Amino acid sequence: MSSDQDHLKETDTEARFEFKKEEKSAFETGKGLTEETIRVISEDKDEPEWMLERRLRALKQFQQMPMPDGWPGAPDLSEVDIDQIVPYIRPDIETRGGADSWEDLPEEIQDTFDKLGIPEAEKNALSGVGAQYESEIVYQNMQEQWEEKGVIFCDMDKAVQEHEEIVKEHFMTKCVPPSDNKFAALHGAVWSGGSFVYVPEDTTVEMPVQAYFRMNSEGMGQFEHTLIIAEENSEVHYIEGCSAPKYSAFNLHSGGVEVFVGEGAHVQYSTVQNWSKNTYNLNTKRAIAEADGTMEWVSGSMGSKATMLYPATILKGPGATDNHITIAFAGEGQNIDTGAKVYHNAPDTKSTIESKSISKDGGRTNYRGLVHIADGAENSSTSVECDALMFDNDSTSDTMPYMEIQEQKVDVAHEATVGKIGDEDVFYLQSRGLDDDDAKQMIVAGFIEPITEELPIEYAVELNRLIELEMEGSLG
Amino acid sequence: MSTQVHANLTAEQVAQISEELGEPEWLLETRQDALAALEDLDMPDVIKTPGREWTNLDALDYETLVDPLDHAQEKDRVDAEGVDVLSWSEALDTHGDLIEEHFGSVVDPQRNYLTALSTALFSAGTVVYVPEGVDAEDVKIRTTMNSRSLFNYTLVVAEESSSVTILERQATGDDAKPVDEGRYYSGVVEAVAGENAHVQYGALQNLSEETYNFSVKRGHAGRYGTVNWIEGNIGSRLTKTSVETRLVGDSSESQIVGAFFGHNDQHFDLGSRVWHEAENTTADLVTRGVLRDSARSVYEGVQDVGRDAWNTSSYQRENTLMLSDESEADASPKLIINNHDTEASHSATVGQVDEEDLFYMTSRGIDPEVAKNLLVEGFFVPVLEEVAVDELREDLQDLIAARLRE
Numbered sequence: 001m002s003s004d005q006d007h008l009k010e011t012d013t014e015a016r017f018e019f020k021k022e023e024k025s026a027f028e029t030g031k032g033l034t035e036e037t038i039r040v041i042s043e044d045k046d047e048p049e050w051m052l053e054r055r056l057r058a059l060k061q062f063q064q065m066p067m068p069d070g071w072p073g074a075p076d077l078s079e080v081d082i083d084q085i086v087p088y089i090r091p092d093i094e095t096r097g098g099a100d101s102w103e104d105l106p107e108e109i110q111d112t113f114d115k116l117g118i119p120e121a122e123k124n125a126l127s128g129v130g131a132q133y134e135s136e137i138v139y140q141n142m143q144e145q146w147e148e149k150g151v152i153f154c155d156m157d158k159a160v161q162e163h164e165e166i167v168k169e170h171f172m173t174k175c176v177p178p179s180d181n182k183f184a185a186l187h188g189a190v191w192s193g194g195s196f197v198y199v200p201e202d203t204t205v206e207m208p209v210q211a212y213f214r215m216n217s218e219g220m221g222q223f224e225h226t227l228i229i230a231e232e233n234s235e236v237h238y239i240e241g242c243s244a245p246k247y248s249a250f251n252l253h254s255g256g257v258e259v260f261v262g263e264g265a266h267v268q269y270s271t272v273q274n275w276s277k278n279t280y281n282l283n284t285k286r287a288i289a290e291a292d293g294t295m296e297w298v299s300g301s302m303g304s305k306a307t308m309l310y311p312a313t314i315l316k317g318p319g320a321t322d323n324h325i326t327i328a329f330a331g332e333g334q335n336i337d338t339g340a341k342v343y344h345n346a347p348d349t350k351s352t353i354e355s356k357s358i359s360k361d362g363g364r365t366n367y368r369g370l371v372h373i374a375d376g377a378e379n380s381s382t383s384v385e386c387d388a389l390m391f392d393n394d395s396t397s398d399t400m401p402y403m404e405i406q407e408q409k410v411d412v413a414h415e416a417t418v419g420k421i422g423d424e425d426v427f428y429l430q431s432r433g434l435d436d437d438d439a440k441q442m443i444v445a446g447f448i449e450p451i452t453e454e455l456p457i458e459y460a461v462e463l464n465r466l467i468e469l470e471m472e473g474s475l476g
Numbered sequence: 477m478s479t480q481v482h483a484n485l486t487a488e489q490v491a492q493i494s495e496e497l498g499e500p501e502w503l504l505e506t507r508q509d510a511l512a513a514l515e516d517l518d519m520p521d522v523i524k525t526p527g528r529e530w531t532n533l534d535a536l537d538y539e540t541l542v543d544p545l546d547h548a549q550e551k552d553r554v555d556a557e558g559v560d561v562l563s564w565s566e567a568l569d570t571h572g573d574l575i576e577e578h579f580g581s582v583v584d585p586q587r588n589y590l591t592a593l594s595t596a597l598f599s600a601g602t603v604v605y606v607p608e609g610v611d612a613e614d615v616k617i618r619t620t621m622n623s624r625s626l627f628n629y630t631l632v633v634a635e636e637s638s639s640v641t642i643l644e645r646q647a648t649g650d651d652a653k654p655v656d657e658g659r660y661y662s663g664v665v666e667a668v669a670g671e672n673a674h675v676q677y678g679a680l681q682n683l684s685e686e687t688y689n690f691s692v693k694r695g696h697a698g699r700y701g702t703v704n705w706i707e708g709n710i711g712s713r714l715t716k717t718s719v720e721t722r723l724v725g726d727s728s729e730s731q732i733v734g735a736f737f738g739h740n741d742q743h744f745d746l747g748s749r750v751w752h753e754a755e756n757t758t759a760d761l762v763t764r765g766v767l768r769d770s771a772r773s774v775y776e777g778v779q780d781v782g783r784d785a786w787n788t789s790s791y792q793r794e795n796t797l798m799l800s801d802e803s804e805a806d807a808s809p810k811l812i813i814n815n816h817d818t819e820a821s822h823s824a825t826v827g828q829v830d831e832e833d834l835f836y837m838t839s840r841g842i843d844p845e846v847a848k849n850l851l852v853e854g855f856f857v858p859v860l861e862e863v864a865v866d867e868l869r870e871d872l873q874d875l876i877a878a879r880l881r882e
Contacts, residue, residue, distance in 0.1 A: 073812070181526075370525055375801065390816035393783065399811040402525050405826045408798035412826035414809065420816045 033082050035059060038189055045157050045192070050168060058178035058188025065182040068308065073366050073398050075306030075335040080280050082186065085252050146205055151236075152198035153209050156225045159196030166198060170227060175258035176286050183308075184284040187223050187256040194224035194255070199234040201262075208237040208270075208456055226257040230265040230293075237268040239456065251279040253304075259287035261295050263317065268296040270455055272463050275303035277333060283309045291317030291346070298454045300463045301328045301336050310368060312341035315349035315380075322351040327451040329467060330363030330395070339369035339401075340384075344377040344410075353384040356448055360391035360471075367399045367416070375406040386416035389447055391440075441471050481538040481593065482514035489544045493599050497565050502576055510585045510595035517589040520690075520716060522745060523776055523808055530774045530806055531716060531745040536688055538593075541625055541660035547599045548622035550649060556612035559640060560605040564629070567603035574605060578633055582666035582722075583694045590690045590716075594627050594662045601629035604642060606673070608635040615642040621683065622649040625660040632667040632675055632695075639674035643868055647711070648684035658713060659687040667695035669703050671725065678706035678868040681715065682875060685740065689715040699725030699754075706863050708872045709736040709744055710879065718747035723757040723785075733862045734763035735872060737879050738771030738803070748792070749778040752785035752815075761792040761822075764859040766852055766876075767803035777809040777822065785815045792822035797829065797855050799848075829855075849880040 038059055042052040069077055146153070152163065159167050172178055178188030195211045211226070230236055253275055261267050267287070275281050281304040287295040297311045313322035324340040342351040357365035367386045388397040399416045421443055429439035444467060445452075452460040490511050494504040523530040555561035560571065567575060585595035602617050619628055634640055646661065661683055669675045675695060683689055689712040695703030705719045721730035732748045750759040761777050779790040796805040809822040829851045837847035856876055863869040 375804075388811075388813070390813065390818070393814075393816050395816060397811075397813045399809075399822070401808060401810070401824075402523070403805075403807045403824065403826065404525070404528075405796075405798070405805045405807075408801050408803060408828045410798075410826060410828070412824075414807070414824040415821070416809070416811060416823070417819075417821040418811055418813045419819055 033059070033085070033190065041190060041192065045160070047160055048164060051160055051171075054172065054178075055189050055191075058172070058185050061178050062182060062185035062189055065185055068181055068183070071368075072400070073337070073364070075280075075308060075337050077280065077306070080252060080282075082252075149203050150200040151203060151205055152196065154196050156194035156196050156227065157192070159227070163196065163198065166229065167196070167227065170229060170258065170260060171225075172256070172258070175260065175288055176256050176284050180284055183254045183282040184256060187225070187254050187284065191223045191225040191256060195226045195228075195238070195240075197226075197228040197236060197238055199230045199236045199265075201231040202233045203231075204235040205237070208239045210239045210241070222251070222253045222255070224255050226255070228257075228259045228267060228269070230260065230262055230267045232262040233264040234262065235266040237270065240269070240271040241273075251276065253279055253281045253283070255283045255285075257283070257285035257311075259295060261287055261289040261293035261320070263290045264292045265290070266294045266296075268298065270298040272300040272455070272466070273302060273304070273307075274466055277303060277305050279304045281307040281309065285309070285311040287311075287313045287322075289313060289315050289317065289320035289322065292319040293317065294321040294323075296323045296325075297340070298325045298451065299327070300451065300466075301326070301338055302463075302466050304336070305333065306335045306337070308337045310339045310341050310370075312343070313351070314343045314345060315351065316345055318346045319348045320346065321349065324351070324353040324355070325451050325454050326353075326355045327448050327463075328355075328357040328365045330357070330359045330365045332361040332363060335364040335366075337366040337368060339367050341370045342372070342382065344371075344373040344380040344382065347376065347378040347380065349377060349380045351382045353382075354450060355384075355386045356451060357386075357388045357397060358391070358444060358447070359388070359395035359397050362394035364396040366397075367401065369400070370402045370404070371412065371414075372404045373407050373410050373412065377407050378409045380407065381411035382413070384414040387447070388416070388418040389444070390418065390420050437471065441468055444471065481542045482511070484539060485511065485514075485542075485544055485596070487511060490596050492545065493597060497568065497599065499568060500572060500576070503568070503579070506580060506585060507596045510592040513586045513592050514589060514596070517586060517592050520588045520590055520718070522716075523774060523806070531714075531743065533590075533716060536714075537657070538660070540657050541688060542593070542597070543624050544597050546623050547626055549600050549626055550618075550620040550622065551600065551602075552616065552618040553602060554614065554616035556614050556640075558607065558610040559612040559615060560603070561615055561617070562603045562605070564601050564603065567605075571603065571605055574633060575603060575631065578631060578666065578668055580666075582668060582696050583664055583692055587692070590662065591664060591692060594629065594664050594690075598627040598629035598662075598664070600626055601631075604630070604632045604640065606632075606634040606638040606640045608638055610638045610640075612638075612640045615640060617642065617644045619644070619646050620649040621646070621659070621661055621687075622652045624653075624655055626662070628661070628663045630663070630665040632665070632677065634667070634669050634673040634675045636670045637672045638670070641676040641865055642678070643865060644677070644679045645682070645871075646679070647682050648687060652684070655686065659684070661687050661689045661712075663689075663691040663693075665691070665693040667693070667703055669695060669697045669701040671698045672700040673698065674702040674704075676702075676704045676706070676864060678708075678863070678865050680708045680710070680868060680871055680875075682711040685711060685713050685742065687712045689717070691715070691717040692720075693718070694720040694722070695730070696722050696724050697728035697730055700727050701725055702729045704731045704864070705733065706865065706868060707732070707734045708868070708875070709734070709746070710875045712742065714743045714745075716745040718749065720747070720749040720751075721759070722751045722753060723759065724753050726754045727756040728754065729758045731760045731862070732762070733859055734765070735856060735859045735876075736763075736765040736773065737768075737876055738765070738773060739768040739879060739882070740771065741769070742771045743774075744772070745774045747776045747778070750780065750790065752779070752781045752788045752790060754784065755786045757785060758789045759791070761794075762859055762862050763794045764796070764856055765805075766797045766799060766855065767805055768799040770800070770802035772804040773806065775805075775807045775809075775824075778812065779810070779820055779822065780812040781815050781818050781820065783814045786817045788815060788818040788820065790818065790820040794822075794824040795855075796826045797852065798826060799829065799852070852880055853877065
C-alpha cells in the first residue's frame with residue numbers, strides 16, 4: 001500500500017500522459033485496475049473528494065471479495081480477468097457531458113446511433129434520450145416542459161457536479177452498497193457515465209425517459225451507473241437499451257442501477273439488452289419501494305456470452321408493490337443466468353414475477369430467484385411464474401427458485417413449466433402455408449407476448465426484431 | 477471440526493460391530509474405508525443463499541450424540557410369502573453374494589460425512605430380498621430406538637417382475653433411557669428395482685423430539701420398473717432427509733409423496749430428488765406440510781432431466797400451510813433440464829388457513845378450533861390420497877389428528 005502511494009506521488013501527473021491513447025478516444029485508462037487508475041478516472045472527471053474516497057473503498061472491497069462462482073449451473077467466469085479490461089474510455093468529444101445537439105456529434109457516433117434507430121425515436125418527440133458511447137454520455141435531450149417542472153435527467157457525472165447533495169446521499173449507500181457483491185464493488189470503483197433521473201413530488205413524467213448504451217471498443221469494460229429518485233406520488237418510466245458489436249476479446253459490462261421509489265410513487269424500469277456474444281454482463285440492479293410505491297422491472301436479456309442479473313426490490317413500506325417481467329433468450333454459447341429477488345419487509349406488500357426463457361442451439365437459460373417474506377410482513381402475497389421453451393437437445397434450461405417465508409399470513413405461489421416447442425403447433429401453422437422458420441417465429445412471438453406488450457411500441461418492435469434475427473441465426 | 481465424532485471413534489470399535497454381525501471381510505473393509513474417509517468428507521449439502529445457510533448441520537455435537545458401541549433397539553419384521561425379510565446377520569449368511577453386489581451401489585457410502593458415519597457404525601437394519609416374479613404386499617419393519625444413537629441400514633433388492641410394498645416405522649421406545657443432550661438416529665435405505673419390478677417404500681418417522689434424525693433413501697428403477705416413496709415426518713427435533721430416485725431404465729417411473737407436520741421448535745430439512753436418465757420416464761413429486769409454533773421447514777425438490785432422457789414427464793408440487801407467525805417455511809423447487817423433449821412443471825405454495833373457509837364453517841356453528849383442525853386435515857387430503865398403502869395412510873392420519881388435538 002505505502003509503496004503504491006509513493007509511486008503515485010512521483011508519477012501523478014506524468015502517469016496520465018503515459019496511458020495508451022487511441023485515435024478515436026480522447027482519453028482512456030490503461031488495462032487493469034490499481035488505486036492509481038481510480039485516482040486518474042476521478043481526477044479526469046474532476047470529482048469531489050468524497051466520491052474518490054467511495055471509489056477507493058469500493059476498490060478495496062473488490063480486491064477482498066471472492067468471485068461469485070460455485071453456484072450450480074452458474075456461468076463460468078474464469079475468463080473474466082480484470083487486468084485485461086480497459087475500465088474507462090472517454091470518446092473524443094470536445095464538449096464534456098455531451099454535445100449540445102445531435103448534429104454536433106462526430107459522424108461515426110451519429111452513424112452508430114442511426115443504425116440503432118435512436119434519432120427516429122427522438123424525432124418522434126420522445127421526452128428524452130440519453131446516449132452513452134463507451135464510458136460517457138455523448139448526447140442527451142429532454143423536453144423543456146419536464147425541466148420546468150423540476151425533473152432532472154442528465155448523465156451521472158454531471159449529476160455529481162450539479163446535484164452533489166442528492167447524489168452524495170443516494171449513490172451506493174442504501175440501495176446497492178459496493179459490499180453487495182464483487183461486481184458491485186468493481187462498479188463502485190470504476191463507474192462512469194450512466195443516467196441520473198430525479199422526479200419531484202406529485203410529478204408525472206408522461207413520456208418515457210430513455211437512454212441507450214453502446215460499447216464499441218474491443219476489450220473494454222462499461223460501468224454506467226443509473227440512479228433514479230422518484231419522490232412522493234411521482235411517476236416515471238425509464239427505458240434503457242444496450243448493445244455492443246462482436247469482438248474476439250471478451251468485454252465486461254458491470255452496470256449499477258439504483259431506484260428509489262417514494263411513497264405512492266410509480267417507477268417502471270425497462271431494458272432491452274443485446275450485448276455482443278463476447279460480453280460478460282454482470283449487473284447489480286435494486287430498488288427500494290416506500291409505502292404504497294410501485295416498482296416495475298421489465299427486461300429482455302438477449303445478447304452477451306454470460307449474464308448474471310437478478311434485479312431486486314426491497315418492499316420497505318406497507319402496501320408497496322413490485323412487478324417483474326423478464327425474458328431471456330440464449331443461443332449458441334450463451335449462458336443467461338437471470339431471475340428476480342424480492343424482499344417483503346412490510347405488511348400488505350405484493351409482488352409478481354413472470355419469467356420466460358427460450359434456449360436454442362446449445363444455449364443455457366437459468367431462472368434463479370429469491371422471494372423473502374420477513375416476519376411481520378402480514379398479508380403479503382407473491383406469485384412467481386416461470387416458463388421455459390426449449391428448441392433442441394443441445395440447450396439447457398434450469399429453474400432454481402428460493403422461497404423464504406417467515407410470516408404466516410401470506411399467500412405464496414410458485415409455478416414453473418418447461419416444454420419443447422409444440423410439434424402440433426408447428427404442424428398446424430405449416431398446414432396453413434407457413435414455412436418451418438416462420439411457424440417457429442410465430443410461436444415464439446406468442447410465447448413472449450406478455451413481455452412485449454409491457455414495452456413501448458418501438459422497444460417491443462426492437463425486441464421482436466432481435467428475436468427474429470436470433471431465430472434466423474443471422475446475428476453475429 | 478472438533479464437534480465431529482471421528483476424533484474418538486476407533487477402528488477397533490468398528491471391527492467389533494462388524495464381528496457382532498458376523499460380517500465377511502469385504503464389508504468390514506467398506507466400513508473401515510468409510511471410517512478413514514470421515515477425515516476428508518463434508519457434511520451433506522444444505523440450501524444456501526447469500527449470507528444464509530438454511531440448515532446448520534455443523535452445529536450438532538456428534539461427539540456427544542454418538543456412542544458407537546451403545547445401540548439398543550427393538551425390531552419387528554413382518555415378512556410376506558416368498559420374500560426374505562432378514563436381519564443383517566441372517567442376510568449375510570444366506571444372501572452374502574447378493575449383498576456384496578448391491579451394498580453401496582445406490583447410496584455411495586462416502587457420499588458425505590453422515591453417510592460414511594452410518595456405513596462405519598450401522599448395527600441395526602434389514603435386508604429385503606424379493607425373488608423374481610414374487611408379489612408381496614405386506615412387509616413391515618418397526619424400529620424402536622432405545623439407545624442414545626442408532627444407525628439403521630436397509631437394503632431392498634427386488635428382482636425382475638417382482639413387486640413389494642414395505643412399511644417402515646421409526647419411534648423411540650418408552651423404556652429408552654432419558655438423555656439431556658439429545659439422541660441421534662441415522663437411516664440409510666437403498667432400493668434396487670430390477671426390470672419391470674415395483675418397489676413401494678413407505679416410512680413413518682415419529683422419533684422423540686430430542687432426536688436428531690439423518691436419513692437418505694435412494695432407489696434405482698430399471699426398465700419398466702417403479703420405485704415409489706412415501707415419507708411421513710412427524711417426530712424428531714431436527715430431520716435432514718433426502719428421498720431420491722434415479723430412473724435408469726427406459727419407461728421407469730417414480731412417485732415421491734411426502735407429508736410433514738412440525739410443531740414446537742422442530743426443524744425439517746426435506747429433499748425430494750429424481751434423475752431422469754433414460755427414455756419415456758415419468759416422475760411425480762408431491763409434498764404437503766403444516767407448521768405450527770416456531771417449527772421450520774426447508775424443502776428442496778429437484779427434477780433433473782438428463783441429455784438422453786427423451787420424452788420425459790416430470791411433475792412436482794409442494795404446499796405448505798403455516799399456522800403461526802413464528803414458523804418459517806422455505807422452499808426451492810428446482811428444475812434442471814438438459815433434454816428438450818420434456819414436459820416438466822413444478823409448483824409451490826405457502827399460505828395460511830383460508831379465512832373465508834374458516835368464516836364459512838364458523839358461521840355454520842362449528843367451533844373455530846374444530847373448524848381450523850378440519851381445514852388442516854383437509855389440507856393433507858391430496859397427499860393422503862396419493863398414499864397407496866392403507867395402513868400407512870391411516871397411521872399418518874391418526875398422527876396428524878393427534879397433533880392437532882394436542
